[in-house]
Amino acid sequence: MEIVKSENAPIIIASIAAVAGLATTLSLWRKSGRDRKYLPMPPTLPVLGNIHLINGRDPITCFAYWGQKLGHIFRFRMGANDWIIINDAAVGHELCSRRGAVYNSRSTENSFLKILTKDFHDMASTPYGEDWRKRRRIFMDAMGLRTVPVYVNYINAEAQSLIKNLAAANAAPVDPTQCLMLFTFNVILKIMADERLKDPNEPWLQEGIDSQAKLFGYLGPSGNPVTLFPILRYLPQSWVGPNNQEVRDFKKAYDARLQGILDRVSTWLANGEDIKCFCKDLLEKQKEGAIDSVEIIELLNNTLSAGLETSSTTLAWLIAELANHPYIQEDLHEEVGKVMKADDSPSYNNAFNIPLLQACIRETMHLHPAGPLGLPHATSKDDIYNGYFIPKESTVILNLYTMNRDPVKYPEPNNFNPYRYLDDVQQLSSALANGKIEDRDHTSFGFGRRICAGIHIAETELLSAAAALVWAFDIMRAGPELIDTVHYKLGLTMSPLPFEVQFIKRNDALA
Numbered sequence: 018m019e020i021v022k023s024e025n026a027p028i029i030i031a032s033i034a035a036v037a038g039l040a041t042t043l044s045l046w047r048k049s050g051r052d053r054k055y056l057p058m059p060p061t062l063p064v065l066g067n068i069h070l071i072n073g074r075d076p077i078t079c080f081a082y083w084g085q086k087l088g089h090i091f092r093f094r095m096g097a098n099d100w101i102i103i104n105d106a107a108v109g110h111e112l113c114s115r116r117g118a119v120y121n122s123r124s125t126e127n128s129f130l131k132i133l134t135k136d137f138h139d140m141a142s143t144p145y146g147e148d149w150r151k152r153r154r155i156f157m158d159a160m161g162l163r164t165v166p167v168y169v170n171y172i173n174a175e176a177q178s179l180i181k182n183l184a185a186a187n188a189a190p191v192d193p194t195q196c197l198m199l200f201t202f203n204v205i206l207k208i209m210a211d212e213r214l215k216d217p218n219e220p221w222l223q224e225g226i227d228s229q230a231k232l233f234g235y236l237g238p239s240g241n242p243v244t245l246f247p248i249l250r251y252l253p254q255s256w257v258g259p260n261n262q263e264v265r266d267f268k269k270a271y272d273a274r275l276q277g278i279l280d281r282v283s284t285w286l287a288n289g290e291d292i293k294c295f296c297k298d299l300l301e302k303q304k305e306g307a308i309d310s311v312e313i314i315e316l317l318n319n320t321l322s323a324g325l326e327t328s329s330t331t332l333a334w335l336i337a338e339l340a341n342h343p344y345i346q347e348d349l350h351e352e353v354g355k356v357m358k359a360d361d362s363p364s365y366n367n368a369f370n371i372p373l374l375q376a377c378i379r380e381t382m383h384l385h386p387a388g389p390l391g392l393p394h395a396t397s398k399d400d401i402y403n404g405y406f407i408p409k410e411s412t413v414i415l416n417l418y419t420m421n422r423d424p425v426k427y428p429e430p431n432n433f434n435p436y437r438y439l440d441d442v443q444q445l446s447s448a449l450a451n452g453k454i455e456d457r458d459h460t461s462f463g464f465g466r467r468i469c470a471g472i473h474i475a476e477t478e479l480l481s482a483a484a485a486l487v488w489a490f491d492i493m494r495a496g497p498e499l500i501d502t503v504h505y506k507l508g509l510t511m512s513p514l515p516f517e518v519q520f521i522k523r524n525d526a527l528a
């Protein structure tokens with residue numbers, strides 16, 4: 018047999034080698050893929066994944082239900098995206114606190130979020146890394162534990178205005194929401210720009226609340242369906258929901274309000290006025306070259322968006338729970354009487370010495386976390402947890418609501434029982450969050466390096482407002498029925514269904 022030497026032999030050999038190499042790589046890749054153990058997931062439907070399982074329920078209940086079937090941590094497919102759901106505080110702590118470098122990023126998938134944060138120039142939605150670290154440091158310098166005392170007097174003064182506004186109803190049944198919103202809005206505005214509004218009915222307040230609702234509407238899962246179903250990109254935009262241009266227009270108007278606030282502070286500073294506020298800190302950082310003008314607006318944006326409804330909602334839940342539990346109010350009044358005289362001004366500092374009051378706030382936050390699913394975290398690297406493979410860029414949802422209702426840690430978890438916290442060493446939630454998970458009071462401020470950046474402001478304003486409310490009033494239900502504290506409205510935050518109460522003055526000092 019004659020063997021003919023082909024001129025193409027080197028090419029053929031190289032091709033065979035390449036194909037063989039590719040086959041080997043593929044087989045290794047497949048093998049490692051096959052060997053990987055993925056977290057369990059509910060049965061999926063094509064295209065929808067698991068979205069249909071949420072239909073008719075809310076996501077919290079749905080995740081709690083599937084957690085009971087699949088375990089404390091599982092996968093849930095939202096259209097094209099795999100979410101990892103965590104229902105257990107110890108798992109949340111292990112991943113987000115102990116493996117902090119992996120589980121504390123944010124996803125950049127949502128095109129609306131990109132527009133609304135000017136390409137992630139903010140802090141709350143910026144992926145983990147140097148930019149986030151820098152912005153968080155600036156934020157915490159202005160609103161951390163060491164700086165909060167600067168603002169305590171402002172906050173106490175706003176708590177006084179809150180009780181005056183509520184007393185103006187003259188014991189008639191009122192929905193406290195608008196007054197609570199004014200309280201938290203003024204706390205934030207004062208800290209941000211040394212400004213405040215006078216009246217709960219000021220149009221500026223309502224405009225602020227409305228634009229927040231719109232902002233969060235764009236960011237909710239149904240606000241931008243293209244994020245869940247990329248295929249929708251190919252349909253006419255008008256079929257799919259708001260388009261990028263609409264969101265850009267909204268953002269322009271939203272930023273103009275923030276720019277207006279910043280410009281006013283610049284003018285006061287130029288006129289030599291002696292003020293202390295976040296805008297001033299930010300303008301100084303800009304002069305030092307640490308941040309630019311876009312970052313300033315985005316940091317103000319985060320402060321306002323994160324700080325307004327979270328705290329006002331928590332106070333609304335506290336009022337509803339106290340109205341449902343007159344015997345707890347009696348105990349509180351007794352404790353308050355020991356610490357504050359009738360003609361005292363209630364303040365954060367004397368409230369700090371009323372353990373039951375602190376316990377009532379903890380219990381309210383434990384039962385009614387303002388952000389029950391936190392803000393989604395994302396992984397910045399592949400990881401293995403308990404033998405399960407968790408890929409880089411996974412979205413991680415911390416189901417704080419379900420974690421807080423763990424019946425082992427909190428016997429009778431659905432009952433409002435502040436006394437459960439009285440035996441605890443009385444420390445701030447912010448301090449407990451840095452310790453062991455077993456000692457943590459609740460998880461409502463989130464986890465790890467991303468834990469609520471406003472935690473110190475929030476704790477101060479909640480205690481200050483609660484002290485003023487309890488000192489000033491008997492909070493009574495407007496009718497014989499209990500206020501519904503089981504159901505909730507899930508919007509920007511998890512708020513109670515509308516309710517009315519009567520604020521009966523206990524104090525002649527309250528003019």
Ligand code: HEM
Pocket residue numbers: 140141142153160319320323324325327328331386387388391392393394461462463464465466467468469470471472474475
């Ligand atoms: C009762 C009141 C509040 C509650 C329950 C609350 C809860 C939360 C939660 C659950 C998160 C997400 C944490 C995570 O990703 O694990 C968060 C983040 C954040 N909160 Fe709050 N919050 C409250 C008040 C405030 C206030 C008053 C401010 C501002 C002054 C604020 C500013 C922020 C910011 C900027 C972030 C993003 C942090 C980051 O991504 O690094 N929060 N908050």
